[in-house]
Amino acid sequence: MSELASGATDPAAPTTAAAAATAAATASAAASADERPARGVRAAVYNRFWHSMGGGERHNGMIAQVLAAEGASVDILGHSEVDLDQLGSHLGLDLAGCRYVRLPDRGEEAIAAVSAGYDLFVNGSYMSRIAPQSRRSAYLCFFPTPFDHDMAAWRKAAVRTAGPLLRGVRPAVSFGQGWYPPEGGRRRQWTWTNGSGILAVSPGERRTLRADIGRPGAPAGTSLRVLDAGGGVLAKLEIGADFAPFEVPLPPTTDGTELTLVSDAFSPGAADVRELGVAVSRPRVTDGDEGPIARLPLRFPWLLRDPADLAYLDGYDVVMANSQFTRGWIRRLWKRDADVLFPPIQVQRLHPAPVREKAVVTVGRFFMPGLGHAKRQLEMVQWFGELYRAGDLPGWTMHVVGGCEDSQRPYLEQVRAAGAGLPVQVHPNAPRAQVEHLLSTSSVFWSATGYGEDDRRRPWTAEHFGMTTVEAMAGGCVPVVIDRAGQREIVRHGVDGYRWTGPEQVASFTRRLAAEDDLRGRLAAAAVERAQTFSDDAFAHQWRDIADRRRLYQD
Numbered sequence: 001m002s003e004l005a006s007g008a009t010d011p012a013a014p015t016t017a018a019a020a021a022t023a024a025a026t027a028s029a030a031a032s033a034d035e036r037p038a039r040g041v042r043a044a045v046y047n048r049f050w051h052s053m054g055g056g057e058r059h060n061g062m063i064a065q066v067l068a069a070e071g072a073s074v075d076i077l078g079h080s081e082v083d084l085d086q087l088g089s090h091l092g093l094d095l096a097g098c099r100y101v102r103l104p105d106r107g108e109e110a111i112a113a114v115s116a117g118y119d120l121f122v123n124g125s126y127m128s129r130i131a132p133q134s135r136r137s138a139y140l141c142f143f144p145t146p147f148d149h150d151m152a153a154w155r156k157a158a159v160r161t162a163g164p165l166l167r168g169v170r171p172a173v174s175f176g177q178g179w180y181p182p183e184g185g186r187r188r189q190w191t192w193t194n195g196s197g198i199l200a201v202s203p204g205e206r207r208t209l210r211a212d213i214g215r216p217g218a219p220a221g222t223s224l225r226v227l228d229a230g231g232g233v234l235a236k237l238e239i240g241a242d243f244a245p246f247e248v249p250l251p252p253t254t255d256g257t258e259l260t261l262v263s264d265a266f267s268p269g270a271a272d273v274r275e276l277g278v279a280v281s282r283p284r285v286t287d288g289d290e291g292p293i294a295r296l297p298l299r300f301p302w303l304l305r306d307p308a309d310l311a312y313l314d315g316y317d318v319v320m321a322n323s324q325f326t327r328g329w330i331r332r333l334w335k336r337d338a339d340v341l342f343p344p345i346q347v348q349r350l351h352p353a354p355v356r357e358k359a360v361v362t363v364g365r366f367f368m369p370g371l372g373h374a375k376r377q378l379e380m381v382q383w384f385g386e387l388y389r390a391g392d393l394p395g396w397t398m399h400v401v402g403g404c405e406d407s408q409r410p411y412l413e414q415v416r417a418a419g420a421g422l423p424v425q426v427h428p429n430a431p432r433a434q435v436e437h438l439l440s441t442s443s444v445f446w447s448a449t450g451y452g453e454d455d456r457r458r459p460w461t462a463e464h465f466g467m468t469t470v471e472a473m474a475g476g477c478v479p480v481v482i483d484r485a486g487q488r489e490i491v492r493h494g495v496d497g498y499r500w501t502g503p504e505q506v507a508s509f510t511r512r513l514a515a516e517d518d519l520r521g522r523l524a525a526a527a528v529e530r531a532q533t534f535s536d537d538a539f540a541h542q543w544r545d546i547a548d549r550r551r552l553y554q555d
Contacts (some may be wrong), residue, residue, distance in 0.1 A: 013139040033052045036071030044101075044219045046077040046111065048128070049181050050087060051194070052274060055343060056142055056181070056469055058091040059322065060124035062344040063140070066540045068097030072553075077114070079177040088366040091348050105176035105198060120552055123316075126181050128544045130313040136552045138342065139316040143326050143464050144333045155472040160379075173209070173283045175256070180274060184281075189244070190214070193277035201257040201285055207250040209259070211283040214243035215276075217407030218266055221417075224278055227260040239263065239278050240315050241407075249283070268405040307366060312335055318550040323465040324487045338427045339546050344490075344539035345470040347531045352476030352524070353441045359397045360510065361442035361474030361477065363435060364449065366404040366428065368411045374461070375402065376448035380412070381418040383503050388422055392511045397423040401436050403555035404428040439475035443520060444513055446506065455484055468492050474498070480509050490534070496526035 004062035035232050040287060045064040059505055061076070075524045076098050080257070088095040103114060106230050108130045115121040121134035175191060176198030182191050190212075198403060201209065215221060226235040226248050235248040265275040287423055313319060313336065321327040321338040330338045364375030379402050385397045398419070404412050427434065439445070447469055462485035464470075467489050479497035481487040493496040498509040513520045532538065547553055 008459070015437060019425060037069055037547070038120075039071030041067075041119045041553050042075075042117070042120045043072040043122070044075045044115065046080060046115075046125055046128075046133075048125040048175075048179075050076070050078040051080045052080045052180050053087060053090045053355070054181075056124070056126065057087075058093065058377055059341075059343050060122070060140065061091050061093045061095065061447070062085065062100050062536065062539055062545060063122055063124065065095060066543050067122075068095075069540070070544070072120070073120070074098040075101045075137040077101050077103055077111075078393075079103055080290045092349070095321065102503075105200065108175055108201060118366060119555075122365060126148075129312045132315045135317045135463040135555060136550075138546075138552060139313065139319045140322075140328060140551070141319055141330060142322050143340065143460065144330045172384060173412040176200050178260075181274075186213075188281055190216075190281040192274070192279050192375055193261055193263065194275050195263055195277035196279065197261045199259045199280075199283065200260065201250065201259065203253050203257070204287055205252045206287055206308075207252070207257075208249045208286050209250055209283070210286060211246060211268070212243040212281040213237070213239050213246050214279050215239055215241050216279060217241075217268060217405035218242075218276070219406055220308035222278065224263045225260060227262060229258045233377070234259070236257050243279070247539045266283070273329050276533075286410035291316055299361075299479055310336075313545045318546060320546065324489050325459075325462070325485045326464050329459055331412050339550070341542050341546060343465055343467055344536045345467055345474070345531065345534045347470065347535045348529075350440050350471060350526055352474075354526075356476065357441045358393075358395050358514070359399065359438075360393075360398055360444045360446055361399040361401065361438050361472070362446045362474070363401045363439070364447075365402045365408075366412045366415065367408045374449070376451045377402070377415045379503070380446050380506075381415055381422075381452060382450050383423055384424065385418065385422050387507055391450055392507070393514050396514060399425050399427060399442060401427045401430050401435055437472075439472045439477060442475075442477050443474035443524075444510055445469065445477035445479045446510075447479070447482070447487065448506075450484045452481055459485070463487055470531050470534045473527035476524045476528055478513055478527055480506060480513070490530075492530065496523055496530040501505065 013427050043334040045060055045067070045338045047057060063108060063381065064076050074097060077081070078093070078100070081102065081104065082100050084095050084098065084100045092254060096192045103111065108128065111147050112130050112133050115130070115132035115137070118134045121132045121137045122129050122140065123137070124140035136543055152427060178194050180192045180194065182189050201207065213224065221238060221240040224237040224239050225233055226237070226400055228234055235251070237246055261278060261280070263277040265277045267275055313334065315499035319330060319338040320338060322341065322343055324340055327338045327340055330336065362375070362377065362380055364377070366377060367374055369376065381398065384396050388396065400419070412426070412428055419426060447466065453461035455462040466481070467487035469481055469487060474497065481491055481497065481499055483499035483501050487499060491499055493499045500506050500509060513523070
């Protein structure tokens with residue numbers, strides 16, 4: 001491929017001028033008292049994880065904000081204690097026109113029944129399978145989660161063969177309040193409690209709860225108590241850093257069991273505001289009357305990856321993807337189309353400095369490759385070192401910024417060691433204000449997420465969108481990013497940044513930007529303008545377009 005990746009086709013996106021005009025029109029419409037198309041609509045926005053207050057929650061919360069601004073009566077639905085003022089302040093949202101409703105956590109069928117009381121139900125909860133009963137409904141997908149996409153062919157065949165047999169004999173386990181979104185890699189996924197997580201188990205006679213429980217990244221182990229609905233202690237377990245199998249016998253019941261897993265909690269770091277208790281992987285319940293086939297998951301837990309069908313999606317008027325990349329995978333894995341609703345980026349928080357530091361900045365969590373979408377800081381520091389030692393970046397500095405859990409300290413030290421003797425500054429767990437300052441004063445932004453990976457087989461290793469890239473552009477950095485996945489939808493090659501396919505192009509593009517002040521200034525100005533395409537105002541316009549085309553406000 002040539003150094004200029006202009007041969008690659010950008011996904012359809014509005015021009016910068018069109019985006020600016022759209023934002024202005026949207027603001028004008030919102031200011032008009034007559035322009036409230038959702039007046040009289042009872043709307044609900046559901047998310048199980050409001051308490052985690054992350055990017056997904058802002059995406060959902062902005063839908064609620066726009067709905068309220070357009071005249072709808074908006075309920076924000078969840079299962080945990082949430083202070084709406086605090087949520088809005090943390091996420092940069094105006095939720096004064098919304099009401100928070102805490103629902104009992106009785107499973108997805110109960111939530112579906114609640115949705116029947118609304119004209120419009122928006123489900124933005126990760127991995128949710130609610131079949132809506134509202135008049136109109138929308139499903140927000142951050143990435144489709146196939147049960148077997150990363151499995152070897154023989155394992156896929158085994159799961160598909162055993163799945164129907166196992167589904168009929170094992171009681172269900174579902175997560176209630178007190179849990180964070182799932183995380184992990186291809187071989188193991190887990191879900192953290194916040195120190196008090198509820199598990200709901202279906203009724204049965206001779207039942208045993210089994211799970212792998214650990215504390216990856218925690219500074220120490222902890223004691224875990226498993227309580228019944230009345231507060232009685234069913235088990236006391238000692239949990240270490242590594243995942244280990246545990247089992248808890250359960251009393252017989254005809255109406256299900258609600259268990260609470262109680263432990264100490266710790267905070268991973270300044271950039272990660274979560275309080276984490278224990279991590280639970282592969283929870284399942286076995287019954288003493290099960291035959292040998294149903295006991296297979298005890299020996300082969302990967303058989304528990306649920307191949308449930310996707311019929312629940314048929315009840316939604318629209319499925320919305322957070323990027324064209326995600327849309328493509330929805331088409332491939334779910335065999336249906338989706339509308340794109342890009343994440344709303346707080347571009348107004350970034351204030352480009354008129355005088356820029358001669359610096360390359362990269363932002364992302366520190367963790368080893370193989371654990372999800374690794375940011376590849378080690379490789380980027382090595383590339384910077386090669387450029388600096390060759391005399392191509394005289395007087396330049398590199399800033400490496402990101403959150404780091406204790407379990408990833410060895411990788412952080414590798415990054416630091418690679419930068420020894422170089423003008424490389426590593427900022428683990430930097431506060432948000434410092435991150436925004438660096439994005440507003442540095443000259444070039446690098447991103448290498450997905451480098452060395454096959455995103456056709458392992459799409460979760462790539463950026464599904466690239467929110468930090470937009471923030472960097474809003475701050476006046478010229479992006480030099482990998483030519484993959486969501487980055488292709490943000491950066492227009494040669495117009496407001498560069499996209500690369502290998503380290504030699506990273507070097508070439510960065511070398512040119514360092515040498516040509518006029519080019520760097522022109523691309524930086526275009527990057528700031530381009531970032532407005534993904535602003536809160538642009539998001540409101542996108543939502544309005546989807547609502548109009550899908551008739552979400554109509555009876």
